[in-house]
Amino acid sequence: MDHSLMSLSNSVVSQRVAVLAGHLNGDNRSRPRAVQPHFTSAQATSSSSGIVVSAEVAAALGSGRPVVALESTIITHGMPFPQNLETAQQVEAVVRANGAVPATIAVLHGVPHIGLTAPQLERLARAGTAVRKVSRRDLPLVCALGLDGATTVSATMLLAARAGIAVFVTGGIGGVHRGGELSMDISADLTELGRTPVAVVCAGAKSVLDIPRTLEFLETQGVCVAALGVGEFPAFFTRHSGCKAPCRVDSPQQVAGMIAASQRLGLGGMVIGVPIPEHHAAAGAEVEAAVEQALGEAAQQGTQGSDVTPFLLHRIKELTGGKSLAANIQLVKNNAAVGAQIAVALAALHQS
Numbered sequence: 001m002d003h004s005l006m007s008l009s010n011s012v013v014s015q016r017v018a019v020l021a022g023h024l025n026g027d028n029r030s031r032p033r034a035v036q037p038h039f040t041s042a043q044a045t046s047s048s049s050g051i052v053v054s055a056e057v058a059a060a061l062g063s064g065r066p067v068v069a070l071e072s073t074i075i076t077h078g079m080p081f082p083q084n085l086e087t088a089q090q091v092e093a094v095v096r097a098n099g100a101v102p103a104t105i106a107v108l109h110g111v112p113h114i115g116l117t118a119p120q121l122e123r124l125a126r127a128g129t130a131v132r133k134v135s136r137r138d139l140p141l142v143c144a145l146g147l148d149g150a151t152t153v154s155a156t157m158l159l160a161a162r163a164g165i166a167v168f169v170t171g172g173i174g175g176v177h178r179g180g181e182l183s184m185d186i187s188a189d190l191t192e193l194g195r196t197p198v199a200v201v202c203a204g205a206k207s208v209l210d211i212p213r214t215l216e217f218l219e220t221q222g223v224c225v226a227a228l229g230v231g232e233f234p235a236f237f238t239r240h241s242g243c244k245a246p247c248r249v250d251s252p253q254q255v256a257g258m259i260a261a262s263q264r265l266g267l268g269g270m271v272i273g274v275p276i277p278e279h280h281a282a283a284g285a286e287v288e289a290a291v292e293q294a295l296g297e298a299a300q301q302g303t304q305g306s307d308v309t310p311f312l313l314h315r316i317k318e319l320t321g322g323k324s325l326a327a328n329i330q331l332v333k334n335n336a337a338v339g340a341q342i343a344v345a346l347a348a349l350h351q352s
């Protein structure tokens, strides 16, 4: 075993995992302060959770310091090498610079890891799409077969919650795909948001998706969706989706207050849409034209299911000559700063 890592069985985190595992199984009775370690260590075993938390993340969680979860599909499937590795490293640095501990999440050789070492991160980034994209439904298989897995928003949320991490930063969430009313192609991210108590800080959902139906579905799932500093739900590359955000928040402290209230009430996840900063927004019309073309090609080639998003991301990048990738990197870093500020505000609330 890697000595920089700590098995859950011997840590305070294991107690928190026990609390959250109960919640994920539908036991919401005692959630008020979801990350408070009030279970005895006898109630958690590493064999039941099988999750490894890095020593740094475990120490931060154990002392109530802010932690931000980060996903790994964005590294393997969302960007090409080496920009994916550079971005992953920079995002972790931005989280630290804003006062929180980053916890990148992935499955390595069948074991879910919360907090990766530099060599682990590099191995995933180099392997890219050769690593299996893992959402909630894929976890049993990759764990049982000892495979590597890059966790999507749904799997990352689930694992973050089991470790007691309440704030998670990514680029964009999955959603209802266009034509989803017939194909039923709806990302597992949306149902996960309905059931798992983690706030996902993102730049909204890409316009490759059906954003109005995505928001409708989130409402059905009972997910609190807010936009930060604007009235409109952001659409990833552009600040404008044409859809009013269900609510608007104006500071990390306000978001922390909503997360704390959600925890007290035993609710599920939350989406905080942070619009891409004005000066980094890619030429909207150009990216939108690329989106339309890529969607047409995906339909023509019969691309389906979990292959659709990676195909579209790759094609849009090609069609915009890399402008979409540059914008993507900037918005993720911006989200990382905001997410870390939210985690800091939440930790302060819990300690007050």
Ligand SMILES: O=c1[nH]cc([C@@H]2O[C@H](COP(=O)(O)O)[C@@H](O)[C@H]2O)c(=O)[nH]1
Pocket: 071, 073, 074, 077, 078, 135, 151, 152, 153, 154, 171, 172, 173, 174, 175, 186, 187, 188, 189, 206, 236, 305, 306, 307, 309, 313
């Ligand atoms: O702009 C992006 N949106 C979504 C993804 C990834 O794609 C997943 C959704 O895939 P699907 O539509 O197959 O559920 C998300 O959870 C995330 O991991 C990404 O990398 N970049």
